[in-house]
Amino acid sequence: MEHIELFFKSIFIDNMVFATFLGMCSYLAVSKKVSTAVGLGAAVIFVLAVTVPLNWLLDQYILKEGALVWLDAKYGVDGAETLDLSFLSFIMFIATIATMVQLVEIIVEKFSPSLYNSLGIFLPLIAVNCAILGGSLFMQSREIPSLGLALTYGVGSGIGWFLAILAIAAIREKIRYSSVPPALRGLGITFIITGLMAIGFMSFGGMLTGGDEKTEEAPKVEAKADKKDPLKKEDAKEIIAENTKINK
Amino acid sequence: MGLLSKKDAALITDPLADNNPITIQVLGICSALAITAELKASIVMALSVMAVLAIGNVVISLMRNIIPSKIRIIVQLVVVAALVIIVDLVLKAFAYELSKTLSVFVGLIITNCIIMGRFEAFALANGPWKSFLDGIGNAAGYGLILIIVGFFRELLGSGTLLGLKVLGDPIEKTGLYAIGYENNGFMLLSPMALIVLGIIIWIQRSRNKSLIEEN
Numbered sequence: 001m002e003h004i005e006l007f008f009k010s011i012f013i014d015n016m017v018f019a020t021f022l023g024m025c026s027y028l029a030v031s032k033k034v035s036t037a038v039g040l041g042a043a044v045i046f047v048l049a050v051t052v053p054l055n056w057l058l059d060q061y062i063l064k065e066g067a068l069v070w071l072d073a074k075y076g077v078d079g080a081e082t083l084d085l086s087f088l089s090f091i092m093f094i095a096t097i098a099t100m101v102q103l104v105e106i107i108v109e110k111f112s113p114s115l116y117n118s119l120g121i122f123l124p125l126i127a128v129n130c131a132i133l134g135g136s137l138f139m140q141s142r143e144i145p146s147l148g149l150a151l152t153y154g155v156g157s158g159i160g161w162f163l164a165i166l167a168i169a170a171i172r173e174k175i176r177y178s179s180v181p182p183a184l185r186g187l188g189i190t191f192i193i194t195g196l197m198a199i200g201f202m203s204f205g206g207m208l209t210g211g212d213e214k215t216e217e218a219p220k221v222e223a224k225a226d227k228k229d230p231l232k233k234e235d236a237k238e239i240i241a242e243n244t245k246i247n248k
Numbered sequence: 249m250g251l252l253s254k255k256d257a258a259l260i261t262d263p264l265a266d267n268n269p270i271t272i273q274v275l276g277i278c279s280a281l282a283i284t285a286e287l288k289a290s291i292v293m294a295l296s297v298m299a300v301l302a303i304g305n306v307v308i309s310l311m312r313n314i315i316p317s318k319i320r321i322i323v324q325l326v327v328v329a330a331l332v333i334i335v336d337l338v339l340k341a342f343a344y345e346l347s348k349t350l351s352v353f354v355g356l357i358i359t360n361c362i363i364m365g366r367f368e369a370f371a372l373a374n375g376p377w378k379s380f381l382d383g384i385g386n387a388a389g390y391g392l393i394l395i396i397v398g399f400f401r402e403l404l405g406s407g408t409l410l411g412l413k414v415l416g417d418p419i420e421k422t423g424l425y426a427i428g429y430e431n432n433g434f435m436l437l438s439p440m441a442l443i444v445l446g447i448i449i450w451i452q453r454s455r456n457k458s459l460i461e462e463n
Contacts, residue, residue: 019438024277025361087337090355091329098322127321130278130359137352183454187274188446195442202439 003152006144010156013205016131017164018198020138023131027165028190030119037169038162039115040126043104045158047126048135051100052154053147055093055136063089093136094127101127131161168194259381263389266456269362270393271449276362279353280394281441288410289349290398294391296339296354298384300331301363305383307331308371315372324367325358332357362390397444405435 016022023044030040061067065084072080105123109116116123126132135157144150171193180189269275276297283289307327308315315323336354339347347354357363366386371379402408407415407425416423418431434440 021278021281021438021441022356024281025275028274028277087333090333090336090358091326094325094329094358098325124321125361125364127325128359128361128364130356133359134278134352134356137355141352181450181454183457184446184450187271188449188453191442191446191449195439195446198439198442202437 003149006149006152007156010153011160011163012201014138014157015160015164015201016134016157017161017194018201020134022134023129023161026125026129027161027168027194028187031165031169031172031190034166034169034173036118037165039112039119040123041162041165043108043119043123043126044129044131044161045155047097047100047104047132048154048158048161049151050154051093051097051132052135052139052157053150054096054100056139056144056147056150058092058096059089059140063092089137089140093133097132097136098127101132131157164197167197256378256381259378260385260388263386264392265389265452268389268393268452269365269386270390270445271452273362273365275365276360276390277445279356279360280390280397281438281445283350283353284394284398284441285401285405285436286349287395287398287402289346290394291391292339292343292346293350293353294387294394296335297357297360297362297390298387300328300335300357301366301387302380302383304328304331304363305366305371305379306376308367309374309376309379312372320372321364324364328358328363328367362386393445393448396448397441400444401435401440404432405440406433407431 014020017024017027026040031037059067061070063085065086066081068077068083068085069081071077101124104126105116108119108123135154138157139150139153144153168190172190175189175193184192263269267273270277270280279293279297283293304324304327308324311323332355335357336347339350339354366382370382374382399409402410403414407413407418413423415429416425418425435444
């Protein structure tokens with residue numbers, strides 16, 4: 001159940017492109033044709049599915065505060081459990097990602113040279129696709145508890161990204177036949193379409209809270225929103241203070 | 249002859265308008281959108297990117313003759329990651345609340361395409377002083393868009409600028425709110441960042457027809 005929930009949540013609600021704007025550069029650059037979009041999307045799913053669990057292991061056993069306790073237990077290194085290497089996580093994560101992308105590049109070149117040629121420069125650029133690093137960083141900051149869930153999260157967010165790029169590529173193929181204002185053509189209209197699609201995806205937000213039913217998820221989501229948006233929190237406090245004044 | 253020759257000045261002014269990294273080169277969009285609900289976060293993000301890009305450009309430019317071209321991507325990533333770690337720690341030390349707001353997006357400066365793009369396109373072929381100017385210029389062009397988007401989103405979304413209530417108080421109904429103005433909370437949600445940016449691009453391209461794309 002946990003897995004299914006996280007899976008759909010990472011596809012629809014926390015969609016990489018529409019909710020957090022990750023991987024926008026390649027999303028905009030490679031979405032002119034459906035075929036290349038599918039190729040890149042599949043590569044992103046694969047890289048995310050491999051790197052998120054790998055980075056979860058790294059985080060759990062090396063980087064986290066106190067993660068090195070196994071050094072102490074097994075090899076008798078004193079004070080290892082007090083180490084906090086989490087400041088190294090950017091470098092460690094990006095190294096894992098760069099290695100995996102290199103691997104994908106070799107595999108794609110071997111098995112599908114035509115896809116390799118059509119993706120061109122964008123295949124190595126997956127290494128600097130924010131969606132990939134973002135997946136690992138969100139995995140770290142949301143404290144995903146197990147390796148299995150990390151895999152689910154990686155695959156789910158990969159599929160979410162795939163869906164987004166597939167949809168925009170399909171729309172862009174058709175939009176050629178419509179008369180967009182000249183200054184809005186290309187980049188501008190793509191942004192606005194993405195914005196409209198993002199509004200559509202926001203409606204999935206109600207999926208897990210289940211309307212009026214009080215679930216455990218609801219307060220969590222609110223707490224998150226508060227953290228992201230301190231202004232709102234202040235407003236809310238003021239409103240409460242105001243209300244109590246009126247009540248008195 | 250001033251401090252900057254004409255060519256050097258162009259390095260800074262070009263990316264501000266006609267060669268803007270975001271609207272023309274389509275680089276570094278991710279972070280441009282995610283953190284612009286508040287003007288303050290946009291400014292801090294712009295400054296962080298400026299620091300990383302300017303220093304990184306100089307470092308890469310100094311090393312350009314000794315980096316083997318086959319492993320240059322890894323070298324670049326290591327340089328950026330090191331600089332971003334420094335920025336992240338500085339933010340955590342001096343602006344902890346803000347670093348919470350920016351959350352993972354500071355880390356995502358590593359994968360900001362502007363940085364890799366400028367390293368590849370400029371720092372690997374030019375001297376340190378020019379690379380420094382190029383870094384400042386491109387980061388300023390990026391920051392400019394960030395600040396414009398952040399300005400409109402915060403102003404229309406919560407009626408404040410940098411946390412100051414410029415439009416009056418929404419609860420006590422002063423200022424603009426007295427004549428029935430309401431905050432448009434929708435501006436704070438993520439889709440509006442995309443639409444605001446789309447509109448900026450629209451305006452820019454209708455002012456400068458040479459930038460218009462085929463389709």
